[in-house]
Structure formats: C-alpha cells, structure tokens
C-alpha cells in the first residue's frame with residue numbers, strides 16, 4: 513500500500529511574520545490611529561479571527577505588530593442609545609451581526625463583548641437599562657424650565673423607546689417602518705403639542721414617520 517501525502521493548502525500554516533507584516537501594511541495603508549478588526553477584515557489578507565486566534569487576542573496581535581491599541585471608551589448611555597437606534601431601524605431585537613453593519617450601528621459588537629462578555633448579556637443590560645425608571649417620564653423641577661408644565665419637552669431615550677415599542681416601530685398614520693424601508697425615519701410626536709400644554713408622557717406621544725410628522729405640523733401651525 514502506498515501512502516499519499518497531499519498538501520492541503522487551506523491548512524498550510526501561515527507564519528506569524530506574514531500575518532504581522534500584513535497587519536502593518538494595512539495599518540500604514542489606511543493611515544488610521546489604530547486598526548480595528550472590521551477594518552482589517554475589509555482590507556487584509558487574512559481574517560481577523562484567524563489573527564486573534566494566532567496571537568491570543570486582537571490586541572495582542574496589534575501589540576506584536578507595534579500598532580497602538582485603541583481603547584474604546586463608550587459610556588453606558590452611548591452603548592444603550594446605539595442598541596436602541598439599531599433596534600428601531602430593524603424593528604426587532606438586533607443581532608450581533610446587525611451591530612457590525614456600519615450603516616446601522618456606530619459601535620461594533622466588539623465594544624459590547626468587551627464590556628458585557630457576550631451579546632446576550634449586552635441585550636440583557638439594555639433591557640434592564642430601559643426598565644430603570646418607572647415610565648421614563650422626566651419631571652420638571654417645580655416647572656422652572658417650563659412654566660405650566662409638569663414634564664420637560666425633551667423626550668428621553670427610555671421614553672422614546674417605550675413609545676416606539678408600543679407603536680411597533682411603525683408610523684401611527686401611514687404604517688411606514690424602517691425595518692421595511694431603511695429610508696424611513698421615525699419621530700416621536702406630541703399628540704397635543706407641548707407648546708399648547710401637552711405633556712411629555714406616554715399617552716401624549718406617538719410614533720410618526722418624518723413625512724407624516726411634517727404634514728402634521730403644516731396642518732396644525
């Protein structure tokens with residue numbers, strides 16, 4: 513019996529130097545302050561996951577290649593706001609993959625994984641963040657900013673998300689939704705205008721698309 517030794521190209525071991533050289537090349541070529549996994553995946557020869565595996569982590573690989581590591585310091589509010597905007601544009605719970613879609617999400621899933629350990633845990637953090645205050649309403653301090661109002665005009669993130677969720681991320685007039693048509697932008701509208709004494713509370717708020725919202729203000733003003 514003759515044994516055949518066939519070289520499987522896929523499994524051919526790429527040496528560390530080749531990888532480091534490619535990291536350096538791409539880093540130089542892109543002329544950026546640090547090299548993200550996403551940037552490398554779009555421009556590099558190898559995959560960022562292969563590089564991470566080989567060197568233990570992405571940051572360790574960068575260190576070996578003498579590329580400065582970028583620390584992403586996002587505040588919890590920024591992280592949560594970003595999930596909420598992706599959630600709204602998809603009209604459903606975002607996946608890890610949605611987070612890596614640059615047009616949808618300005619913070620990549622990596623930042624969430626570093627902070628929360630897993631995407632599922634990040635979503636859990638988001639849900640409890642949104643539940644934090646009872647109904648999301650922010651009340652005025654004795655009406656100092658807005659005489660005659662119990663609430664502030666600004667609709668905070670929690671309340672905004674509650675309204676969107678209640679309205680199924682769709683315009684209450686025409687039903688348009690960014691999940692179906694990415695060009696649709698949803699606004700939160702005071703049913704009774706704030707300027708006419710309407711309060712910033714769930715019952716007085718509704719989801720409208722930009723078109724219907726503009727149409728509404730043309731009629732009422």
Ligand SMILES: [Zn+2]
Nearest residue numbers: 683686721724
């Ligand atoms: Zn509409």
